[in-house]
Amino acid sequence: MRPRISVIGLGYVGLCTAVCFASKGFHVYGMDVDVERINSLSQGRSRTYEPQLQHHLNKALKTHLFQPTVDSELAVEKSDVTFVSVGTPSLEDGSIDLTYVKQSSAAIGASLKNKPKWHLVVVRSTVVPTTCDSVVKPVIEETSGKPCGPEWGLCMNPEFLREGSAIYDTLCPDRIIIGEYDERSGSALDNLYRSFFHRKIPTKRMSMVNAELVKYANNAFLAMKVSFANMTANLCETLPTADVGVVTSAIGLDKRIGQGFLRAGLGYGGSCFPKDIKALTAFGREKNIDLPLVHATVEINEKQPFRSIDLAEKLIGSLSGKRISVLGLAFKPDTDDMREAVSIPIIKDLLQRHANVVVYDPKAIAQARRIFEGSITYAESAVECIRGSDVCILVTEWESFKDLKPKEFAKLMKHPAIVDGRRLLDPSQFSRVKYASVGLGSNHKTGTP
Numbered sequence: 001m002r003p004r005i006s007v008i009g010l011g012y013v014g015l016c017t018a019v020c021f022a023s024k025g026f027h028v029y030g031m032d033v034d035v036e037r038i039n040s041l042s043q044g045r046s047r048t049y050e051p052q053l054q055h056h057l058n059k060a061l062k063t064h065l066f067q068p069t070v071d072s073e074l075a076v077e078k079s080d081v082t083f084v085s086v087g088t089p090s091l092e093d094g095s096i097d098l099t100y101v102k103q104s105s106a107a108i109g110a111s112l113k114n115k116p117k118w119h120l121v122v123v124r125s126t127v128v129p130t131t132c133d134s135v136v137k138p139v140i141e142e143t144s145g146k147p148c149g150p151e152w153g154l155c156m157n158p159e160f161l162r163e164g165s166a167i168y169d170t171l172c173p174d175r176i177i178i179g180e181y182d183e184r185s186g187s188a189l190d191n192l193y194r195s196f197f198h199r200k201i202p203t204k205r206m207s208m209v210n211a212e213l214v215k216y217a218n219n220a221f222l223a224m225k226v227s228f229a230n231m232t233a234n235l236c237e238t239l240p241t242a243d244v245g246v247v248t249s250a251i252g253l254d255k256r257i258g259q260g261f262l263r264a265g266l267g268y269g270g271s272c273f274p275k276d277i278k279a280l281t282a283f284g285r286e287k288n289i290d291l292p293l294v295h296a297t298v299e300i301n302e303k304q305p306f307r308s309i310d311l312a313e314k315l316i317g318s319l320s321g322k323r324i325s326v327l328g329l330a331f332k333p334d335t336d337d338m339r340e341a342v343s344i345p346i347i348k349d350l351l352q353r354h355a356n357v358v359v360y361d362p363k364a365i366a367q368a369r370r371i372f373e374g375s376i377t378y379a380e381s382a383v384e385c386i387r388g389s390d391v392c393i394l395v396t397e398w399e400s401f402k403d404l405k406p407k408e409f410a411k412l413m414k415h416p417a418i419v420d421g422r423r424l425l426d427p428s429q430f431s432r433v434k435y436a437s438v439g440l441g442s443n444h445k446t447g448t449p
Ligand SMILES: NC(=O)c1ccc[n+]([C@@H]2O[C@H](COP(=O)([O-])OP(=O)(O)OC[C@H]3O[C@@H](n4cnc5c(N)ncnc54)[C@H](O)[C@@H]3O)[C@@H](O)[C@H]2O)c1
Pocket: 008, 009, 010, 011, 012, 013, 014, 031, 032, 033, 034, 037, 085, 086, 087, 088, 100, 103, 104, 124, 125, 126, 127, 159, 160, 161, 162, 163, 271, 272
């Protein structure tokens, strides 16, 4: 019989895992401490926007294979495998906050106390090295009164999904990393994934601590590529005919480098890179090991959003009293997530300069209202956003913004001037309006050499 699944923590990661398992015919108990979240999920409403998520949620509820609950005991008792996907935010000093990991471990342990059958616990949350060995395992052992190994199993199975394509990534991952406490635990998870995917996904089995490190090293390396591209972009802007897009796409053809994450822009944000890199830095501090590449990555990234302000000033001078339209608020397209989005420091800086800020995002307006309340104006469309503005800063590369033609900017804006912070638009089409883009030399109008 197919193992039954429980998922503890139904945020981006947990909900995608839960509905994808359900859509493949597994019975899934999804547990969260957030009662409102559980109520709305039970009624078929996800508070999280992700392409395909609503479709999979509807299907999972219709087939009764997904059961949202606030009862962790029920979820663990009725299942064979429990995935832990609770949040691991940052503490004030940047180090990882393991409160939710400890709470969920304690709840799992309490539920395992009277469960006669062997049960597998799989940590999917991003946790710093040794957390599974030194936190999850002892907490569950203490609360269950049962030793890890003979009575229950433990794996660390990092998640690599990208918001905006979370369902796709859950169904078609590049690889699976299984950090295992022992052979039995690793094999149980390996077998579960074989029956889930119906095809062989490259799988690496290793110790739990190595799996924990894989996740941090992976994210730090990708963030470093982004900062490298942005550093190169800043250099390009000092050279009149240079174009970072030409440079990075050429170096990306080198197989040793690869094209991914070399797109210059206004820096990375989101719920993972910034917090994971802070946690890695704090972990390095605790271990007395310097991580200079990580520090440089962060330093470049923290400055990068403000390139958009510099470029706007170059185009129109002082921003004080000017109407600035900001296109895009989410940290990336196809999500409504504004956690650590670069739009936040940009808008705050504009407000400090006494600019009038009007914003538009296809999905993230509700999130933005919670952050900026009445201090900015919220437009209902991109066209309404740019109307009457002195300069437009494009912050998130939503595909729909490509539909805005130079003629519309010229007709609708007070003084047409565009800062393309994500290199989304084709500069050759904007020769008649003031246009600046990250990584483009000042005399470069065509985007080609
Ligand atoms: N979001 C991503 O793109 C992504 C990608 C890879 C890995 N991760 C990692 O996965 C983990 C989860 O991330 P997320 O973005 O889904 O977080 P999230 O904040 O969206 O969701 C976490 C959920 O856990 C719930 N929760 C907290 N404590 C709980 C408890 N004791 N019992 C049950 N539920 C509890 C919260 O109510 C919330 O619904 C984090 O460690 C994150 O770093 C996230």
